[in-house]
Amino acid sequence: MVALDHYLVLSGILFSIGTAGVFMRRNLITILLSIEIMLNAVNLTFVAFGRALGSADGQIIVFFVMTVAAAEAAVGLAIIIALFRHHETLNPESFASLKW
Amino acid sequence: MTTLLVAQIVLTLFVFIALLHSAAAMVWVERRLAALLQQRLGPIRVGWQGLLQPFADVIKLMFKEELRPGAADPILFALAPIISATAAFSAFAVVPFGAETTFFGLLDEPMRLQVADVNVAVLVIFAIASMSVYGIVLAGWSSNSKYSLLGGLRSSAQMISYELSYGLALASVLLLGNSLSLTTLVDAQSGTWLGFIPRWFIFIQPLGFLIFMTAGVAETNRAPFDFPEAEQELVAGYHTEYSSMSFAMFFLAEYINMVTVSAVATDLFLGGWHGPFLPESLGWIWFLLKVGALLFFYVWMRWTLPRYRYDQLMAFGWKILLPLSVINLLVTAAGVLYFGA
Amino acid sequence: MTDTAFYLFGAIAIGASLLVIAQRNPVYSVLLLIASFGALSGLYVLLDAPFVAVIQIIVYAGAIMVLFLFVVMLLNAPQEDTEHDVRMHPFRGPGPMRFGAVLALGLAAELGWALTRTPGDSAPFGGTPVSSVSAIGRTLFTEYAFAFEVTSILILVAMVGAVVLARREEPR
Numbered sequence: 123m124v125a126l127d128h129y130l131v132l133s134g135i136l137f138s139i140g141t142a143g144v145f146m147r148r149n150l151i152t153i154l155l156s157i158e159i160m161l162n163a164v165n166l167t168f169v170a171f172g173r174a175l176g177s178a179d180g181q182i183i184v185f186f187v188m189t190v191a192a193a194e195a196a197v198g199l200a201i202i203i204a205l206f207r208h209h210e211t212l213n214p215e216s217f218a219s220l221k222w
Numbered sequence: 223m224t225t226l227l228v229a230q231i232v233l234t235l236f237v238f239i240a241l242l243h244s245a246a247a248m249v250w251v252e253r254r255l256a257a258l259l260q261q262r263l264g265p266i267r268v269g270w271q272g273l274l275q276p277f278a279d280v281i282k283l284m285f286k287e288e289l290r291p292g293a294a295d296p297i298l299f300a301l302a303p304i305i306s307a308t309a310a311f312s313a314f315a316v317v318p319f320g321a322e323t324t325f326f327g328l329l330d331e332p333m334r335l336q337v338a339d340v341n342v343a344v345l346v347i348f349a350i351a352s353m354s355v356y357g358i359v360l361a362g363w364s365s366n367s368k369y370s371l372l373g374g375l376r377s378s379a380q381m382i383s384y385e386l387s388y389g390l391a392l393a394s395v396l397l398l399g400n401s402l403s404l405t406t407l408v409d410a411q412s413g414t415w416l417g418f419i420p421r422w423f424i425f426i427q428p429l430g431f432l433i434f435m436t437a438g439v440a441e442t443n444r445a446p447f448d449f450p451e452a453e454q455e456l457v458a459g460y461h462t463e464y465s466s467m468s469f470a471m472f473f474l475a476e477y478i479n480m481v482t483v484s485a486v487a488t489d490l491f492l493g494g495w496h497g498p499f500l501p502e503s504l505g506w507i508w509f510l511l512k513v514g515a516l517l518f519f520y521v522w523m524r525w526t527l528p529r530y531r532y533d534q535l536m537a538f539g540w541k542i543l544l545p546l547s548v549i550n551l552l553v554t555a556a557g558v559l560y561f562g563a
Numbered sequence: 564m565t566d567t568a569f570y571l572f573g574a575i576a577i578g579a580s581l582l583v584i585a586q587r588n589p590v591y592s593v594l595l596l597i598a599s600f601g602a603l604s605g606l607y608v609l610l611d612a613p614f615v616a617v618i619q620i621i622v623y624a625g626a627i628m629v630l631f632l633f634v635v636m637l638l639n640a641p642q643e644d645t646e647h648d649v650r651m652h653p654f655r656g657p658g659p660m661r662f663g664a665v666l667a668l669g670l671a672a673e674l675g676w677a678l679t680r681t682p683g684d685s686a687p688f689g690g691t692p693v694s695s696v697s698a699i700g701r702t703l704f705t706e707y708a709f710a711f712e713v714t715s716i717l718i719l720v721a722m723v724g725a726v727v728l729a730r731r732e733e734p735r
Contacts, residue, residue, distance in 0.1 A: 169612050185699075192721075
């Protein structure tokens with residue numbers, strides 16, 4: 123039988139995959155995609171707990187998380203476009219002018 | 223139990239084959255109607271009145287050489303028509319086209335003429351419409367050619383812009399019908415006022431119907447919104463580099479999308495399978511007649527109206543259609559609140 | 564039947580996510596992420612949340628990912644510059660990559676350990692599912708009405724911000 127545990131383990135694995143993507147990839151768009159993976163893992167946790175506790179709050183919070191993720195993706199991509207116009211590259215290591 | 227399963231499988235196969243045949247029928251209808259509207263005859267020689275013309279077209283397309291440009295991305299190039307065709311077929315899976323029937327007593331309990339009875343059917347249609355954007359944008363990108371890329375990006379931008387008005391027009395109907403399930407919405411349109419005016423939502427929501435059909439025409443990339451695939455502008459837009467069966471799949475996807483939009487509009491605004499004179503179990507005849515009427519309007523519009531230029535098209539979608547659909551939603555909500563229907 | 568569905572969707576989600584972070588071509592990454600979202604949508608259906616499942620497809624797979632795809636295509640996003648980037652195992656990569664891989668593995672181990680410490684709920688799901696859209700709508704517009712309105716302002720701000728950020732500078 124599939125229990126709450128299984129969903130939490132799956133969500134944990136997805137979150138770790140997303141984190142690995144953020145740490146390891148050197149392409150700004152892939153980093154944003156990894157952040158989306160993390161947000162989805164969190165959504166899965168919310169829905170799983172909402173189901174286990176029998177309340178609609180889990181699904182409603184997922185609704186808000188999705189909205190925030192959409193807004194963040196839009197602004198993040200706009201920033202990437204602006205950066206790309208100036209530097210012609212998507213490698214985050216080249217945006218090092220504030221490094222000391 | 224097993225008779226129900228068999229009936230479901232038969233129904234699914236029937237819907238699939240009927241959609242294929244409807245695309246073939248649309249080919250003939252389009253060419254003959256276009257000809258008659260332009261005061262010429264069109265294909266009349268292949269079979270009686272040209273009815274076998276679609277089959278001739280399909281055989282020709284099957285025998286053409288399957289080309290792939292050398293610089294094209296092979297996986298995406300092959301995937302794009304598959305996504306388009308799959309999305310087109312799947313959208314019809316939640317559309318009911320007839321009342322509950324027991325198939326002349328073969329089944330124990332009546333089964334709805336709907337492949338999948340989901341209680342969020344309206345949202346599923348909207349979701350699959352969102353997915354069909356990918357077939358086009360991937361076709362444009364993977365062909366690795368200027369015309370295709372421009373056509374693909376323009377077409378997908380157009381589709382996602384008009385999805386908003388599509389959704390808001392849908393939402394207005396949801397306020398009236400109080401449910402997300404298409405069968406419930408159709409059943410809310412049974413009966414008549416004053417004995418002869420049917421309770422179709424189009425009479426309460428005329429503006430909503432117009433917005434829905436306009437957005438639907440723009441969603442399916444048909445004239446007058448077919449700038450991205452206009453021959454004079456972009457060779458053939460996103461399907462420039464496709465030939466033979468891949469092209470046929472895009473073609474098929476476009477016609478089936480038309481049929482799906484017409485079927486959904488029939489269910490939401492024109493009362494689905496309800497109609498006078500015929501018993502409920504033969505309601506699918508009324509459904510076919512209504513869908514046929516809407517498809518006739520589709521073809522009529524294509525060969526009558528000139529094409530919108532792309533910036534005019536986008537301006538229309540964002541600056542005129544979207545505010546209209548929002549106002550429609552607000553007025554509907556106010557009406558529902560006031561009249562308590 | 565639902566168990567096999569869970570394992571199938573879970574495998575697709577994990578597999579697609581792993582491929583997302585391992586792909587060089589950003590277009591493939593976006594498409595694989597869409598596949599992962601589809602699998603997650605299936606998992607939501609298994610959790611008796613059809614509304615969230617469909618919203619996931621409409622918003623995430625149908626809108627946000629289209630946005631990503633547009634940006635990737637319009638920027639003609641270059642694949643990562645250095646040659647040794649993906650062909651190499653993460654643990655043998657340069658410093659930051661090795662550190663990142665170790666951190667991610669540490670996170671996974673920690674989450675797994677935390678889950679084994681909880682009074683495990685190996686029983687099937689309790690509680691009654693709240694799957695009707697009307698119930699969600701009612702709660703959304705009564706208890707969470709303020710958050711709903713603030714979210715609309717948030718989207719407006721994001722829209723304005725995105726337009727301003729991505730606009731070309733006017734030639735003086």
